[in-house]
Amino acid sequence: MPAPPHPGARGSVVARLRAAGCVFAEDEAAALLADAPTAEHLEELVARRVAGEPLELVLGWADFCGLRIAVEPGVFVPRRRTGLLVDLAGDRLRGAGRRPVVVDLCCGSGAVGAAVAAAAGPVELHAADVDPVAVRCARRNLGPLGGRVHRGDLYAALPAELLGRVDLLAANAPYVPTAAIDLMPPEARDHEPRSALDGGPDGLALQRRVAAGAARWLAPGGTLLLETSRHQAARTAAAVGAGGLQVSVVRDDERDATVVVGTAS
Numbered sequence: 001m002p003a004p005p006h007p008g009a010r011g012s013v014v015a016r017l018r019a020a021g022c023v024f025a026e027d028e029a030a031a032l033l034a035d036a037p038t039a040e041h042l043e044e045l046v047a048r049r050v051a052g053e054p055l056e057l058v059l060g061w062a063d064f065c066g067l068r069i070a071v072e073p074g075v076f077v078p079r080r081r082t083g084l085l086v087d088l089a090g091d092r093l094r095g096a097g098r099r100p101v102v103v104d105l106c107c108g109s110g111a112v113g114a115a116v117a118a119a120a121g122p123v124e125l126h127a128a129d130v131d132p133v134a135v136r137c138a139r140r141n142l143g144p145l146g147g148r149v150h151r152g153d154l155y156a157a158l159p160a161e162l163l164g165r166v167d168l169l170a171a172n173a174p175y176v177p178t179a180a181i182d183l184m185p186p187e188a189r190d191h192e193p194r195s196a197l198d199g200g201p202d203g204l205a206l207q208r209r210v211a212a213g214a215a216r217w218l219a220p221g222g223t224l225l226l227e228t229s230r231h232q233a234a235r236t237a238a239a240v241g242a243g244g245l246q247v248s249v250v251r252d253d254e255r256d257a258t259v260v261v262g263t264a265s
């Protein structure tokens with residue numbers, strides 16, 4: 001019979017995590033202990049974390065907007081800052097009076113779609129990603145919510161029946177400039193697929209395509225929410241404006257989050 005972790009294991013786990021540079025060693029140790037039914041399993045999880053694997057991939061889940069989102073190796077780990085996009089979506093959709101159509105484009109794990117559904121009440125939820133690993137993971141998270149996950153290149157993945165019907169289009173497309181990827185923390189650089197990070201030479205290659213295509217898919221009065229960074233926001237906003245939408249930019253310093261909002265007329 002495998003032995004459960006020793007009651008005194010917490011101290012040594014915290015010390016090992018701290019020595020490995022984990023800033024939130026106490027919290028991480030608590031999460032690892034809670035998820036490890038046996039001493040052997042705990043040792044495996046701690047060894048992976050100490051070797052530099054992101055905590056969320058070690059655990060197999062991420063806390064995003066208070067939800068437990070399944071994440072798998074090879075899938076982007078949802079970031080706290082993306083909660084701004086979810087908050088803005090909730091503000092726009094709550095009390096819509098009917099079941100709004102929501103699309104989570106470049107969905108990764110489907111965290112955004114899941115959190116928007118939780119914030120806004122019943123929605124017709126679609127998500128899409130080009131990466132089959134992400135699509136599989138998003139189906140785990142969104143299937144139980146009745147969400148449909150499509151695979152393909154941006155809008156090419158979506159069913160034509162959604163043209164002109166989307167009330168809310170949320171996109172956290174890759175926006176890291178190619179040359180900046182090497183400067184990212186090793187947790188992201190070494191454990192997340194490059195295709196989830198790389199936004200091309202100036203970081204805006206995917207965003208420009210999202211912005212250019214949005215108006216065709218949005219319903220009248222529908223909203224595009226496009227995550228970006230503070231220093232890219234003006235260029236992201238210009239791309240959304242060039243796509244024929246009315247533009248504003250929302251910034252949240254506390255989360256270091258920036259979202260460009262585009263509204264269809």
Ligand SMILES: C[S@@+](CC[C@H](N)C(=O)[O-])C[C@H]1O[C@@H](n2cnc3c(N)ncnc32)[C@H](O)[C@@H]1O
Nearest residue numbers: 076078106107108129130131153154172174196
């Ligand atoms: C920054 S991650 C965001 C994932 C998720 N929305 C989140 O916030 O956690 C970007 C995602 O875009 C996907 N992606 C990259 N290029 C794409 C494309 N051409 N079409 C669709 N998805 C794409 C990647 O596979 C990745 O899952």
